[in-house]
Amino acid sequence: MKTTDTASTGLDKTPGSPGGMDTTPIKTTAPVARKESKREGGVLNVFSHGVLIIWAIMVVMPLLWAVMTSFKTDKAIFTAPWSLPDKLHFENWSRAWTDAHMSDYFLNTILVVGGSLIGTLLFGSMAAYVLARFDFPGNRFIYFLFIGGMSFPIILALVPLFYVMQNMALLNSLHGLILVYIAYSLPFTVFFLTAFFRTLPSSVAEAACIDGASHTRTFFQVMLPMAKPGLISVGIFNFLGQWNQYLLPTVLNTEQEQKVLSQGLVQLAVSQGYKGDWSGLFAGLVMAMLPVLAAYIIFQRQVVAGLTAGAVK
Numbered sequence: 001m002k003t004t005d006t007a008s009t010g011l012d013k014t015p016g017s018p019g020g021m022d023t024t025p026i027k028t029t030a031p032v033a034r035k036e037s038k039r040e041g042g043v044l045n046v047f048s049h050g051v052l053i054i055w056a057i058m059v060v061m062p063l064l065w066a067v068m069t070s071f072k073t074d075k076a077i078f079t080a081p082w083s084l085p086d087k088l089h090f091e092n093w094s095r096a097w098t099d100a101h102m103s104d105y106f107l108n109t110i111l112v113v114g115g116s117l118i119g120t121l122l123f124g125s126m127a128a129y130v131l132a133r134f135d136f137p138g139n140r141f142i143y144f145l146f147i148g149g150m151s152f153p154i155i156l157a158l159v160p161l162f163y164v165m166q167n168m169a170l171l172n173s174l175h176g177l178i179l180v181y182i183a184y185s186l187p188f189t190v191f192f193l194t195a196f197f198r199t200l201p202s203s204v205a206e207a208a209c210i211d212g213a214s215h216t217r218t219f220f221q222v223m224l225p226m227a228k229p230g231l232i233s234v235g236i237f238n239f240l241g242q243w244n245q246y247l248l249p250t251v252l253n254t255e256q257e258q259k260v261l262s263q264g265l266v267q268l269a270v271s272q273g274y275k276g277d278w279s280g281l282f283a284g285l286v287m288a289m290l291p292v293l294a295a296y297i298i299f300q301r302q303v304v305a306g307l308t309a310g311a312v313k
Helices: 002-011 024-069 074-079 091-098 102-133 139-150 154-167 174-199 202-210 215-226 228-243 247-252 261-270 278-308
Strands: none
Touching: 024 278, 074 278, 091 102, 091 278, 102 139, 102 174, 102 215, 102 228, 102 261, 102 278, 139 174, 154 174, 154 247, 174 228, 174 247, 202 215, 215 228, 228 278, 247 261, 261 278
């Protein structure tokens, strides 16, 4: 009995432990597990940050190289493509702006993209609001028609679209190109904004209707301001697609004075055959790139807010 009592008291090192068992190893496993998880999390963070840094270099380096090349001479571009310019040759930009008619192409692009962006957001938001908030026969059918428009390749519609524009006397006109851009961008706009309007609280619209507001006033004064993050997000995406659009204006807009920026860049690249104005071409390329970068830098917070608005309700 004495031997047993001595052994039990020797094993029972923790007061209140059942059966005289030592629970010291149980207390030490939690800190070890936390250390291992921290170590694994640190390795994962280092790996993810490394991938992001590599991706940032892959994206930023071509942009910086294009900007640097736009201030070089044609000889320096071919002899020392990775070196810094000996001086800033601003004559490349002035030559591209005036001699290559980039100013005319830039103005045409602003008119076309600005008009089509306003029309796309207006008509797309109205259609998306009706599809998201009202139940009527054919609601889902119309919605899936818009979804089907996203999967339809635009190249298959070029020939019939050309004849439709020709019969309506809209070929080689900026307003005709605006209408085509609106029709081209509506499917994605309706798809995006329909999902966004469904996340907005319906109690606000119901309160406006109780106060006597019509459906039109409720939409423009209540629901549309609430959908501002979604409008900015889809507006940025449409702006990128319409600003860089080349196929549609090439087929439907062949007059020299009506050409847009993407057509002007191609014309500048092939204007002199193998003796092209490469420094002027890079200057024009940077001119076309700056509005897109500026728009995203200004509205980047709204883009992220619009994309994540429906993630948590």
